[in-house]
Amino acid sequence: MGNKDIIKITLNLVAICALAGVILSVTWTITNPVKLEKEAEELQAALKGLIPQADAINKAATFVSAGGKEGTIYKAVKGGKPIGYVVSAYTKGYSSFIKMLVAVDTDYRIIGIQILSEQETPGLGDNVDKKWFKDQFRGKTEDHLVVIKGETNTDIQAISGATISSRAVTNGVKAAVEALRAERAKDKAL
Amino acid sequence: MAVSYKKLILNGIFSENPVFRLALSLCPAVAVTTSVRNGFLMGIAVLCVMTMVNITVSILRNLINPKVRIPAYILIIATYVSITDMVMSAYSRAAYKEMGLYIQLIVVFAIIISRAELFASKNKVLPSAVDGFGMGLGFLGALVLVGAVRELIGKGSIAGIHLTGGNPLLIMVLPTGGFFVIGLLMGLFNWIDQKYYGGRPGGVGGGHH
Amino acid sequence: MDTEKNPQEAGLFRASVGPHISSGESVPHIMWTVSAALMPAAGLSVYYFGLRALLILVVSMVSSVAFEALTQKLTGAKITAGDGSALLTGLLLGMNLPASVPFYLPIIGSAVAIIITKQLFGGLGYNIFNPALIGRAFLMASFPRFMTTWLVPHGSLSLARPDAVTGATPLGILKEEGYDKLLSHFAGRHDMYVQLLLGHRGGAMGETGVIALLFGAAYLLYKGYITWHIPVTFIATVAVLTAVFGGDPWLAILSGGLVLGAFFMATDYVTVPQLKKAQVAFGLGCGIITVLIRLEGGYPEGVCYAILLMNCFTPLLDRAFKAKKFGEAPVK
Known part of the structure; x- marks a missing residue:
């Protein structure tokens, strides 16, 4: 050539x-x-x-979430006063990293959660995105973020056949609340 | 050489169906076909990319130096795939959320580069476009068929419409189920071919991804 | 051209898979004997889980034989559904199910085991994977809820699907709640071993009656239908590895489906190696995979998947340990 x-x-x-x-x-x-x-x-x-009643929800801080991925804290404000936070965090599920949003009020009581992405087992683990499961978190404080197999009124009831995914989400929610606590301790203005 | 366009299209759909006859691009055929919708979206994306790639390769066939034709084809394919990816991410968010990961994989689909190399690089623009379109249709049809079977058995619905109650066979929406369905449909295609068209078993073979 | 035709295809002779020992033992005889050896365990499961268990086993066996006959009729093959091999597959599949499953599960499982795993690969002697285990794995992936709802032994004569009396398997409790919690279900460690040996616990029908399984296995060993190589290496590997990783080796042996799998499924003539050394390697591999799944995997039990994974390696193992041909020089 x-x-x-x-x-x-x-x-x-x-x-x-x-x-x-x-x-x-x-x-x-x-x-x-x-x-x-x-x-x-x-x-x-x-x-x-x-948090529908908020006037504005804006990014306020970041932290390291599960698997070294970046978690974000959003601050919800109404009439100039903070009324809650939304934490975007990851948790290690059965077959995937589950990305979720955890909304808490200023007393660290859960307002609600949302699953943004997951690739858990179809028909079992992916039930973490079911309304009844997510609704259980409403109003809970950290000490009630415990997975129970079988009926429970105070804690989190596991999805039958998907204890690992249920536990992953619950622990993820708990970790998100803890991360928020830690960030607020570091930054008083948050 | 007089090319029959009808024959080219039918070739892509039946006698050289990428999935069932050539056994090419089986990865996506297994990965995305958990429902009719996903199979359809992927099929459409591949159909567009394949037709455009064939047209482009055919236009440029005399300009591309044969010694670097493979990298050149890959570049052309990657360009079209990137365009598809960007357009979908901006204008078709819902579909992009489900398919995003797989769209980028189209770059390495064996079926696309094999048509560029085997057909478009040796033929005029119009036949190349028809060949790409026919092959794309064959791929689309195969993905929709596999998706339909898996969705029906695995979720009890077709195209999101619930048909049966009870407990569907979950395994069908898992990757394992994809292999089961493709294997059985491939067998069915071969059986039809042998029984009605006198084809030889294993006459055409492939086995690339 | 005709001369180039595969002689086997042309019907000149038929090549069959080993063993080629002609000791007057026919396929039906072996199959019926193995089935008979499973009878004590099957009987015990009926005693523990009630008439429903019997019915599940019967449905499983009948549907297996029916699917075998059906496929052979449709493909125009010689109908050998009565040779006992399909019956044995059905029995093993049934014993791998919890007694509480709906009746359509053993039917779907048999269809997968017989039609897809066995007949589509060419019938008896040509299947790569153990049909009963593929059937079980298929059901496990498809109906995880039914397949992990275990019955506590209750000895009911009712045929209705019981709903309240479900309990976890010992391995399930071990995985979810730990060793101490498991131990608290029994009156001490010694009592636990005895209870497990007698099969007084939740689990699939066939895996609970360890003592009955051992009884059947001893008979097969005595008759020479199975050899010790695979079962013993399999079980020993599991015990040793469990002990190495800080577990309870006796619990590892007595819980779960290890005894059933090691003696009755990892000894299937068709899907395991024929050479003794290869069999030892096979048992070793099964043991390692089982422990890995039990300790690190998502499922509490891994015997089924361990055997299936090792089934893939059977031809390789047989080739790797093949004796050198006379005069064959070692390859440098």
């Missing part, structure tokens, strides 16, 4: 790369703002869904 060949081949590839690059950057310039805007809207909708 002569030198001329090598130059020709290189130019050939460079031309294709350049063309692809131009096309991709144009597409990105058009689509990315739309994507970011929609992502922000979705997050706000999810946060508002948990």
Whole structure:
């Protein structure tokens, strides 16, 4: 293969790369703002869904959540006063990292939780996203975040056949509350 | 050479169906086909990418140096996949949430590069487009069929419409179930082929992903 | 061309899988004997879990034989459904189920075991995986709730599905709540071993009556239908590894389906290696995987998956330990 060949081949590839690059950057310039805007809207909708009475819910701090992933604390404000927090955190489930939002009031009482993403076993673990399971957390304090197999009025009832996933979510909620406590202890203004 | 477009389309759907006859791109066929909807969305994405790639490769076929044709094809495929990914993430959020992970995988689908190499690089633009479209249709059909069987048995519904009560066979929506269904459907296709068209068993073979 | 046709295909001769020992022992004879050896354990499970257990076993056996006959009829093969092998598969599948499952579970399980795992691979002697275990794994993945709802022995004559008397298996309690909690269910360690040996505990029908299983296994060993290599290495590996990782080796042996799996399923002629050394390696592999699943996995018990995983390696193991042919030089 002569030198001329090598130059020709290189130019050939460079031309294709350049063309692809131009096309991709144009597409990105058009689509990315739309994507970011929609992502922000979705997050706000999810946060508002948990604390509807808040005037505004904004990012206030970050911490290290399960698996070294970044967790975020959002502060909910009404009439200039904080009325609660939403913690976005991860927890290690049976077959996936479960990403969730945990809303708590200023006394660390759970307002509600939402599962953002999970890949638990279909039909079993993925029941953590069922309303009855998530509703159990409402009004609970940390010491009642315990999974019980079978009926319970005070604690968290496990999903039958999916104790590991139930426990993962419950422990994740607890960890989220603890993370919030720790961050507030560090930063009094939070 | 007179090319029959009808034949090209039918070739993609039946006699050289990517999934059931060529056994190409089985990974996505197993991974995403837990429901009709997912199979359909993935199929449409592949159909678009494949047609566009075939057209582009065909247009550029005399400009691409044969020595670097494979990297060039990969670049073309990656460009189209990235465009699909970006457009979906901006304008089709719901579908993107379920499919996002798999969309990027389209880059390495054997069926796309094999059509670029085997067909588009040697044919004019229109036949190449038809070939890509036909193959894409075959892939789409296969994914929808596998998705339908798995959703029906595994969730008791078709395209989200609940049909049966009771306890569905959960295994069908797990990856294991995907292998079961594809294997059995492949067997069925071979059986039909042998019985009605006199095809030989294992006549066409593949086994790449 | 005809001359190039595979001689086996042309019907010139049939190659069959070993063992090729001709001692007058036919397939039906072996199958019926193994089934008979399982009878004490089956009987004990009926005693513990009631008439319902008997019915589940019967449904499982009948549907297995029926599916075998049906597939053979549809594929135009010689119908050998009466040779006892399908019956044995059905019996083993039934013994792997909790007595509380609905009756359609053993039917679905048999269909998967016989049609998909056995007949589609070519019938007796050609299947890669133990049919009964694939049937069980299939049901486990499909109906996890039914498959993990265990009955506490109650000896009821009722055929209705009991709902209240469910209890966890010893291994389930061990995994969820720890050793001390498990021990608290018994009057001390010695009592626990005795109770487990007698099978007075929750579990699948076939795994509870350890003493009856051992009785049947001893008979098969005495008759020479099975050899000690796989079961003993399997069980010993589990015991030793459990002890190494700080567990209770006796509990590891007596709880769960280890005895049933080691003597009756890891000894299936078709799906395990034939050479003695390969069998030892097979048992070792089964033991390691079982302990790994029990200690680190999501499920409390791993015998079923351990045997199935090792089934994949059977041809490799047989090849790896093959004796050198006479005059064959070692490969450098």
